[in-house]
Amino acid sequence: MAAVLSRRSILGLAPFAAAPRFSPPPAVRTPWLLGANTAIDGFGLIEAIKTVRDLGFPAIEIHPMGVPDPTEGKFPGFQFDKLDARRRNEILKALRGFQCVTTHLPYAGLDYMSASQERRDSSTRAIEVAMEATAFFGAKLAVLHPQPPPDGADQEIGPKYLRRFREWGDRARKLRFRIALETGYPRSIRDYVRLVQEIDHEAVGATVDVGHQKLYAELAARVKPEQRSSAEGIRAYNDTTIEIIQKLGKRVFHLHVHDIDPQTWEEHKPLVHDFVDYPRLFNTLRQIGYEGVLMFEIGGKGSELPGYLRDGKRKLSEILAAPQ
Numbered sequence: 279m280a281a282v283l284s285r286r287s288i289l290g291l292a293p294f295a296a297a298p299r300f301s302p303p304p305a306v307r308t309p310w311l312l313g314a315n316t317a318i319d320g321f322g323l324i325e326a327i328k329t330v331r332d333l334g335f336p337a338i339e340i341h342p343m344g345v346p347d348p349t350e351g352k353f354p355g356f357q358f359d360k361l362d363a364r365r366r367n368e369i370l371k372a373l374r375g376f377q378c379v380t381t382h383l384p385y386a387g388l389d390y391m392s393a394s395q396e397r398r399d400s401s402t403r404a405i406e407v408a409m410e411a412t413a414f415f416g417a418k419l420a421v422l423h424p425q426p427p428p429d430g431a432d433q434e435i436g437p438k439y440l441r442r443f444r445e446w447g448d449r450a451r452k453l454r455f456r457i458a459l460e461t462g463y464p465r466s467i468r469d470y471v472r473l474v475q476e477i478d479h480e481a482v483g484a485t486v487d488v489g490h491q492k493l494y495a496e497l498a499a500r501v502k503p504e505q506r507s508s509a510e511g512i513r514a515y516n517d518t519t520i521e522i523i524q525k526l527g528k529r530v531f532h533l534h535v536h537d538i539d540p541q542t543w544e545e546h547k548p549l550v551h552d553f554v555d556y557p558r559l560f561n562t563l564r565q566i567g568y569e570g571v572l573m574f575e576i577g578g579k580g581s582e583l584p585g586y587l588r589d590g591k592r593k594l595s596e597i598l599a600a601p602q
Contacts, residue, residue: 310563314337314338315330317353320348333584339575342411343384344356345357346361353580369415370414370416379417380420385425421534422460424462426464448479458485460485461491462490462493467494486530486534487533490545496518497514515553523562533570535574535590546576548590549593549594556594572594574590
């Protein structure tokens with residue numbers, strides 16, 4: 279993994295003009311919709327969509343990567359350019375009735391900032407095909423993982439890095455959806471916030487995943503490994519997530535929600551640990567006027583996930599309904 283973007287690479291970007299203004303798609307109003315993704319191991323895509331619907335979620339996140347047929351040990355998705363008209367229409371029909379659809383763009387095995395033009399071009403194409411799918415299936419937001427620049431290229435990559443996201447922001451705007459860069463890289467609050475702010479495009483914002491901050495420099499400086507499960511360590515982790523949201527404000531477009539194992543800080547757990555301070559998180563979201571979705575992203579055995587999602591939905595619904 280390359281080092282975080284340097285101050286010089288993120289700043290000094292004056293040659294890049296701000297992206298043109300546009301009217302974003304209508305946002306979801308508070309109380310926020312609860313949703314779940316279709317990452318249910320061993321399920322087929324249509325079965326996973328039906329499961330999310332049957333659990334009563336009004337929002338859903340699908341994955342334009344992978345394959346739609348049931349595959350042991352893998353969650354379902356699709357490659358849009360490999361779907362025939364029948365399969366596309368089948369997915370469209372299955373998604374009818376959801377109030378909000380989002381997508382998670384591909385990330386595994388891709389390197390759209392690679393020093394190799396061949397690898398860079400193939401990775402860029404995979405992202406852009408998934409963006410076409412996002413528009414086709416009526417999604418209003420696509421989650422994207424920021425990737426590090428090639429090793430040793432920090433000093434040269436800044437302008438190219440911003441141009442990449444601004445070009446995708448332009449493409450998303452034309453297709454009538456927004457892109458939300460997920461927390462995790464760059465590896466600090468400072469540089470992640472600066473990246474989103476310096477892109478300065480109305481169609482590009484942030485997805486805050488409640489469990490992607492464990493490697494952030496500011497958190498590592500506050501909490502030693504042996505302190506992770508302490509009250510102070512858990513508080514510091516929650517502080518990190520809250521600080522990102524407060525600094526980005528209206529640029530926070532999307533939330534991935536789940537729980538975290540207090541012993542290991544492993545994320546995407548069912549809501550059984552009470553690690554994530556959801557009352558505090560929701561209060562912060564109200565303060566910034568958040569208008570997005572709370573999208574569950576829980577891992578585990580496919581047979582167990584419906585139960586985890588049902589329980590998580592109940593718990594978050596109770597917190598949202600509690601007097602403020």
